[in-house]
Amino acid sequence: MGGTEMRRCLGPQWRGGGATVLSLVLFVGASLGAQAETGRILRVGARTAYPTLSAAVAAATPGATIRVAAGTYRGATTEIRTPRLTIIGEGWPLFDGEGQRELIVVRADDVTIRGLSFINTGVSHMEDRAAVRVIESSRCRIEANRFRDALFAIYLQKSFACQVRGNDIVGASRDETSNGNGVHLWYSPHTSVIDNHVRGQRDGIYFEFSRGSVARGNVSEGNRRYGLHFMFSDSCRYERNTFRANGAGVAVMYSKQVTMLGNGFLDAQGSAAYGLLLKEITDGTLAGNQFAGNSTGLYLEGASRLAITDNDFTDNGWAVRLMADAEDSRFSGNVFRANGFDVATNSRTLRSSFEGNWWDEYRGYDLDRDGSGDVPHQPVRLFALVVERHPEALILLRSPVSRVLDAAERVFPVLTPSLADPRPLMRAPR
């Protein structure tokens, strides 16, 4: 290591004062040793050379590892400008923002933060205050940390190919206006958000302008607004996540080629709550998901050319609500069970197709034994149309008179849309 670089690294140390003299000694000692650059370990703790993380970060060279001992750390925000740092907490060291500030800001590539806990950034209405913020950095890894009562927990802006994995985030469950998001991605393409658990934030996971990203295996529940809020992010995948009891469910908007596989959209209840709201989504795939206990399971508005297959809709108020501007989507292999209404729409002409789904309301038969019913099934009930026009009529749900209406419509179909499943399945697929 050249003398100039050393001076540059040490620069802040000299201004740092007493404790840093010791660190200089350590640093020089290590530099002189034959140890490889990446092997350097700095220890942060009450009885070590670095009482604060900031001090250790300032002393660290690229590739160093900083081990933070258990304890509570207060004081100024730590800013990381050294690339390839690995920060590891031992025994959950606690970083306390004292309601005043962000805790770690990363402005360098390849930084790893693991095993730390963060509390109490406080609420700011002027800035999006985050416990950990990553700015214009590539390949960061934020893994297995704990966040409590942070406005925003993890905030990635203009970063690239980061991994956010295994974090446990619990927000203060304040109302939407004074609450932030759990994992927030803004212009951060190719990010992986995996196996995190988010509760009590505004949006559990937020993607905006972050194409090619992945969300997998996360649990996002009890957030005030959306479990997942997803906008302008083409070619993203999200798989095997569980979204439960979020204020407004999950919203996926203004994106192309989004793939959604094997997620659970559960218990989003309320007049404006949707298991999954799709708005202006084209060419997406929606397969093997479970929609259960939502006021509206799947809401499609301006969603076109989607393949919606093998999903399970159970116990929803409305399983699927198709707005008239949803075009050319194909529903097949889905299961509709014990929903208030299977399909509702605001139009008589629908340009989406249903084929080979299983409907618990199907009353047909299969004489040729090919596994699909011989008479088409019309999933839009007359009573659903009545409710669409007069929502108060919902109070008559499951009344004998609603059955009479539906039966009459089945015999003389004049009012309901021509929408029909020509080959309804006789047995529910598993």
Next chain:
Amino acid sequence: MSALSLVLRAGLRDLARNRWLLAYAVALGLITESLFFFGGTGDQVVLSLLNATLLLVPLVALVFGLMHVYASREFIELLLAQPLPRRAVFSGLYLGLALPLAAAFLAGLGVPLAIHATRGGAPWVALGFLALAGVALTAAFAGIAMAIALRTDDRLRGMAIALGAWFGLAVGYDAAVLAMVSAFGDWPLERPLLVLMLGNPVDVARVLVLTALDASALLGYTGALFRKVFGSALGPTIAVAALMLWTVVPFVIARRRFLRRDF
């Protein structure tokens, strides 16, 4: 031994051997069993049972109650010839009708459920509400049946009134409500609708089960009042209270007729 329990015991002993009552319990049991047998999950079974309960229970209570009172005419006259208080005689007669009917309903529902309960995941709250609703409907329509039977001695006429009452409350009432909704759709109808629902025991029973079964749908409606009522324990509480009232009112009306009537 009080007059009430005397009359009640005589009534129970009489109905315990009644084949129609047994058939009613067996039919309900077969319906429930077949719902499970054909692979229904918990919620679906409750939904189908709700349909059966809303239509069948009032019909059976009305027709059976009417036939029972007409058939017991001589027994009633015999009782009234004894030095027994009329109120106690009436209460004994009413309970002697309502209790076996309710027991038959609970047995028909309960036995298959008990057999299949081991499969777990049953929607117990909804089932509990359904049982409560069925018992309350039985009590209400047994009272209505007695009121009708005490009003006219003409069996044919009595049966016509009973069937009219059944159709009116099970289907006609809701049809009128629906017509009202579509005619006055531009007005705020939430509050009148909720009040109207309380005016018909069949609707109260249905709404009670809905609060446990279709909360997701009820909460999907934009009206603030609905959300307040169905988003809390308020809805079930009101519904249960209204059902209680609906078991008492027909009883009181029928008793008044009984007390004033000259046999």
